[in-house]
Amino acid sequence: MKKMLLVTAAVAGLATALPAAAQFQKAEDAIHYRQSAFTLIANHFGRVAAMAQGKAPFDAKIAAENIAIVSTLSKLPLTAFGPGTDKGGSTKAKPEAWSDAAGFKAAADKYVAAVDKLDAAGKSGDFGQIKAAVGETGGACKGCHDKFKAK
Ligand code: HEC
Known part of the structure; x- marks a missing residue:
């Protein structure tokens, strides 16, 4: 029992350490990482x-x-918009993602909250809840893209 608790703690530790562990040598690596995660x-x-x-x-x-x-993946791309990653590779992120950092964070928070609801809906297995949460999540993706992603 004690051993199992330790394993759980280790896995939980890994999960929280993961985004912070996503560090990039070059801006291009961060750009590729966030595009891959979004894909x-x-x-x-x-x-x-x-x-x-x-x-x-x-x-x-x-x-x-x-x-x-x-x-599980939802927060990973958000870790790859650090300072200096607005250029240095082929990116569709608009400069506003950095110049309007508060706006970008608000859009990101909205998305994280929507994905939390989607997560709960998925666990419920209820079609109505899933449908509503898909709508909210899709709206949060679009809300950020409209402001911060070039077409
Ligand atoms: C907080 C802002 C934000 C949110 C929320 C967001 N995106 Fe994005 N997304 C971006 C930006 C900025 C880019 C451009 C990244 C780049 O090219 O460097 C992007 C790029 C993408 C791409 C293109 C990846 C590629 O290969 O170039 C896809 C697909 C995508 N997003 C899907 C989604 C989906 C699906 C959601 C919601 C579940 C979502 N995004 C939520 C900002 C966001």
């Missing part, structure tokens, strides 16, 4: 969104699996 999030979010929109049959288990992945 993965969009893929798994898209599978749930298709169910919410009736484009794919609803399966609570598949939805929950994909939501769990979105939830």
Whole structure:
């Protein structure tokens, strides 16, 4: 029992240390990292969104699996917008993501809160809750993109 607690603590420690551990040698590495993380999030979010929109049959288990992945990955791209990563590689992030840091943080917080709700909805297995949370999360993605991502 004691051993199990230790293992759990170690895994929890790893999970919280992970974003901080994402450090980059070059701006280009950070840019590539956040684009890759967003690509993965969009893929798994898209599978749930298709169910919410009736484009794919609803399966609570598949939805929950994909939501769990979105939830795990959700904060990773946010760790890769550090100072100096506005250029140095092929990025679609607008300069406003840095010049309007408060606005960017507000958009990020909204998204984190929406993903938290999505996470809870995935665990509930309830289609109505998932659908509502997908709508809110999708809105948070778009809200940030409209302001801070070039088309
Ligand atoms: C806080 C702002 C913010 C939020 C929230 C956000 N994004 Fe983004 N996203 C960006 C920015 C900025 C870029 C451009 C990154 C770059 O090119 O350096 C981007 C890029 C992307 C890309 C393109 C990746 C590539 O290969 O170039 C995808 C796909 C994406 N986001 C999907 C999502 C999805 C899906 C969500 C919601 C679940 C989301 N984003 C939430 C800011 C955000």
